[in-house]
Amino acid sequence: MMRVTSLSKFFGQKKAVDDISFTAKEGEIIGFLGPNGAGKTTTMRLILGYLKPTAGQVKIDNLEPIEERVEVSKLIGYLPENNPLYQEMKVKEYLEFIASVKKEDDFQKIIKQVDLDDALNQKIEELSRGYKQRVGLAAALMGNPKILILDEPTSGLDPLEQEKIRGMIKKLANPKDKQGKKLIIFSTHILSEVEDVATRLIIIHKGRIVYDGGKPKERGGVEKIFKSKIKN
Amino acid sequence: MKTLFKKELNYYLNNPIGYIIVILFAIFANFLFIKDIFVLGTASMRGFFGILPWLFLVFIPAICMRILAEEKRVNTIEILLTLPITETQIVLAKFFALLTLAALGLGLTLGLPISLSFLTRIYLPEVLIGYLGALFLAASFIAICLFFSNQTKNQVVAFLISIIVLFIFLVLSTDYFSTVLPKFIQDFLIYFSPIFHLQNFVKGLIDWRSVFYFVSLTLLFLFLTIVDLEKRK
Numbered sequence: 001m002m003r004v005t006s007l008s009k010f011f012g013q014k015k016a017v018d019d020i021s022f023t024a025k026e027g028e029i030i031g032f033l034g035p036n037g038a039g040k041t042t043t044m045r046l047i048l049g050y051l052k053p054t055a056g057q058v059k060i061d062n063l064e065p066i067e068e069r070v071e072v073s074k075l076i077g078y079l080p081e082n083n084p085l086y087q088e089m090k091v092k093e094y095l096e097f098i099a100s101v102k103k104e105d106d107f108q109k110i111i112k113q114v115d116l117d118d119a120l121n122q123k124i125e126e127l128s129r130g131y132k133q134r135v136g137l138a139a140a141l142m143g144n145p146k147i148l149i150l151d152e153p154t155s156g157l158d159p160l161e162q163e164k165i166r167g168m169i170k171k172l173a174n175p176k177d178k179q180g181k182k183l184i185i186f187s188t189h190i191l192s193e194v195e196d197v198a199t200r201l202i203i204i205h206k207g208r209i210v211y212d213g214g215k216p217k218e219r220g221g222v223e224k225i226f227k228s229k230i231k232n
Numbered sequence: 233m234k235t236l237f238k239k240e241l242n243y244y245l246n247n248p249i250g251y252i253i254v255i256l257f258a259i260f261a262n263f264l265f266i267k268d269i270f271v272l273g274t275a276s277m278r279g280f281f282g283i284l285p286w287l288f289l290v291f292i293p294a295i296c297m298r299i300l301a302e303e304k305r306v307n308t309i310e311i312l313l314t315l316p317i318t319e320t321q322i323v324l325a326k327f328f329a330l331l332t333l334a335a336l337g338l339g340l341t342l343g344l345p346i347s348l349s350f351l352t353r354i355y356l357p358e359v360l361i362g363y364l365g366a367l368f369l370a371a372s373f374i375a376i377c378l379f380f381s382n383q384t385k386n387q388v389v390a391f392l393i394s395i396i397v398l399f400i401f402l403v404l405s406t407d408y409f410s411t412v413l414p415k416f417i418q419d420f421l422i423y424f425s426p427i428f429h430l431q432n433f434v435k436g437l438i439d440w441r442s443v444f445y446f447v448s449l450t451l452l453f454l455f456l457t458i459v460d461l462e463k464r465k
Contacts, residue, residue: 045310049314050310050313050314069313070316070317070318073314073316074316076314078314080307080311080314082307084306084307084308084310084311085308085311086239086308087306088247089239093239093242097236098315100235101315101316102315102316139311
């Protein structure tokens with residue numbers, strides 16, 4: 001479904017992503033971990049075709065994101081870092097705009113899924129951070145994408161909101177309808193979140209993948225791996 | 233593209249800033265024309281079309297400055313560029329939304345030819361062709377400003393650069409240059425001045441060279457904006 005091969009991205013002399021490779025398939029929930037500036041967001045943007053790689057290749061269902069960005073973006077739902085939104089729009093207007101662009105028919109189902117019914121007529125700028133995040137998540141879900149890329153989806157949220165978003169992610173990856181399985185890639189700084197939600201763990205450090213494997217079973221296992229890999 | 237066009241246009245229609253800019257344009261256009269009509273003692277729309285490029289010099293950059301600069305500042309450009317729409321659709325939707333807004337501004341000056349028609353006999357095709365020329369001029373200015381709005385994250389910088397560039401375009405055919413430049417250079421530069429080409433429309437002539445000039449200028453800057461947006465840095 002997704003194949004990343006020897007992907008590198010340089011910004012001038014600075015290596016943001018350095019020769020990373022991995023494959024991923026539907027049903028997986030990949031937790032992207034790494035310290036600030038490790039290259040998580042850049043990797044996600046390269047997968048989306050928002051940035052052009054310096055070297056290497058991304059293939060999504062055999063499509064190349066830079067050459068076939070429009071086709072690839074039909075397959076991916078994306079929640080960017082810091083969740084940029086059109087603040088002056090009402091929630092309903094914004095989601096209708098996204099639904100129209102992504103040709104989503106079951107608009108109401110997604111509203112219910114992320115529990116946004118009571119905020120539809122509010123302006124986005126008036127919403128709490130948690131609600132804004134739900135708006136971003138609803139936008140990402142429009143068009144029934146096969147892949148969800150969520151860049152720090154719980155960043156800045158209170159524990160209750162974090163719990164709700166985590167619950168949604170788990171449900172989205174493995175819905176009752178097995179055909180609707182998605183691949184979810186999410187980045188976070190919260191190690192317990194990966195432990196709770198992810199099925200696979202990728203740790204990036206200084207632009208390189210330093211760990212790619214299953215989530216450890218024991219409690220605190222993610223933290224142990226993270227500390228050992230980042231120290232080295 | 234229609235969805236994005238509606239979204240862009242709604243920003244101005246749901247926002248006091250859009251109305252303020254368009255109404256200010258209409259007030260200045262009406263006032264500057266009426267002020268001179270009694271001084272000159274001639275009832276013709278030519279004076280109006282003469283001041284129009286100078287009004288557009290401020291009006292067009294004012295409506296265009298945020299169009300891409302703000303998307304870049306608040307990073308909503310990342311939303312747009314990860315949706316299934318092409319860069320061409322994004323630029324064209326924004327361009328047509330701005331052109332609609334400029335047309336609304338021009339629409340608010342239609343009272344002038346209507347009032348004039350009560351005072352004197354006006355030749356309707358000449359006025360209509362004049363307005364067509366004004367739309368061509370607005371389209372080319374919008375394309376230029378759209379390009380400069382894409383060069384920065386700062387709306388004010390986009391506004392100022394657009395004004396400077398448009399000002400240079402406008403003064404190419406004025407006396408400011410003719411006194412300091414050799415005649416053959418002046419003749420060459422005049423051909424690239426939008427005022428020179430607008431004059432053909434104001435006379436009531438659809439000169440295809442002028443149509444070609446405005447269409448080429450518009451397409452050139454739209455193309456440059458699309459290419460710039462397609463660059464993945």
